Amino acid sequence: MMVQKIRETMNGLRGRRIHHVCFVSCGGSSALMYPCKYYLDREAGNLASDVYNSNEFIHRNPANVNENTVVILCSQEGRTPETVEACRFARKKGAVTVSLAMVEGSPLEAETEFFIRYGHYETSDPINTSYGVMYLLGAALVELTGNASPLDKMSENLIALAKVTERTKFRAEQDSLAFAKSCKDDGVIYALGAGPDYSQCYVFCNCYLMEMQWINAIPIHAGEFFHGPFEIIEKNSPVVLLLGLGATRPIEERARRFCEKYTDRIFLLDAAHYDFEGVDANHQGYLAPLVFNAVLRRYSKAIAEERDHPLDTRRYMHIVAY
């Protein structure tokens, strides 16, 4: 059971006085850590945390990374060179390293102090995916550094989430087809969200649209939207807007009110439309990004089919040297 594995990992940290967490990864593996930072920000009063791209982490070389720091890293195949290097670098600085990958025996596993293997999102329950492991680690870190014990609750809620994701499928299918038909020829697509949901704007734009579809896409924080980017919005601007269930939903609601006035093309993912039965109310906001992720994967599949541009087409990644 994944929760047992996480508990074992945390037991390994018991002797250390941890007061700083660094989330260090690249691209989609980095974005899946944002919701965990959000969770720690709200639940861990004794912890500071940072999110860095792996190469940024190495070169920036933060002075406050030391034996009181946990560095959490993730790489699907465990062989992203910058992330492997960042792990080695973090250990040299005395930090505890906890790394995630989908496979065993990778270079990342060879460098890290603690290793957790996660399952593929298509074949695993949410709790066993990279996102699930991150939430469990978050809850475990709250236990390690404070007086609360949220790990079992988090585990229960993640188990319940499997059915939520399952129940979104029909609606997601319908919505994704509408999105794909409408946006297949757009020159640029905007994605807005706040709090933990912003992570999904980032993944959707950078990975699913820019990388996998060669469509220009701009992830915009729904609060920052009003301090520059919103001036670009016209009647036909396509906006994918995430409405989560957490404390930052009012920021997204404000963006929604604006967009409803000034563009006719909002593609709304409202987590309030999903059936979260079985998930505690105070966990729904934290876990919504995982559901958004499943839904947005459908959006990317639909637009890929509509455009006849398979999601695994690349011109540079793992093809040329860079």
Next chain:
Amino acid sequence: MMVQKIRETMNGLRGRRIHHVCFVSCGGSSALMYPCKYYLDREAGNLASDVYNSNEFIHRNPANVNENTVVILCSQEGRTPETVEACRFARKKGAVTVSLAMVEGSPLEAETEFFIRYGHYETSDPINTSYGVMYLLGAALVELTGNASPLDKMSENLIALAKVTERTKFRAEQDSLAFAKSCKDDGVIYALGAGPDYSQCYVFCNCYLMEMQWINAIPIHAGEFFHGPFEIIEKNSPVVLLLGLGATRPIEERARRFCEKYTDRIFLLDAAHYDFEGVDANHQGYLAPLVFNAVLRRYSKAIAEERDHPLDTRRYMHIVAY
């Protein structure tokens, strides 16, 4: 003298045990704080720091903001509603608030514990601008929380920077015209940078291009570039690429090598081409963003003239309710 004002402010903090800084603002006023976080990350081993959009800060409500936290806020006119509210919110949580504005007697000044007035970038020396004040605050925080005393050195280097910025004008003028002529009809422009320089990609895209020119523009971290966004690059993709002088330059160099191969349209701002005489080598990387900012303002002026779209044209900001 600005350095004296900063010293007075810091004296007001002497009694507090500060170990956390939150940079809380919106848009361009937020982006100007990223280089200060970068500086603290490298120089302040006893400090944690976070950057939040003002509304995100309020709703996220980080649990580790308390009487040991300094919250730094900035709003040009001191009346950005979210930032004023964030200041009030931070004080209620017991944090020390230090706010910056260009005018006196604003709502932000009324809410904040400490206030610093800065000068307009067009009529003030770098040290007296919002960027200058942020660097001084950074150095003062290092003094407050550690054993080093970098404030006077920082002040000297900021004074020397006036001439650097002055000396970039001729080159910036030439380069900006080339950029403007080439990019005036582009559907989307990319801006790449790492470390403290990324702040200038953010401002350039979100404020100077999206807000002031209604041109789609995507700020991309030069390290994240290789984990998704780079797949969009084609022979005619316009890329504004910043090459700074700090520890993160190798990340930008890598992006440069890639872009030189796969697009014919790189607009390179290489700080190594600017004459930094008078600025200590170990400060050049920290301060380069301030010089990039002056140069990129020229770029925005040039493209505004080329497109006959004045920089102060708005359709929503301060015009409609939102």
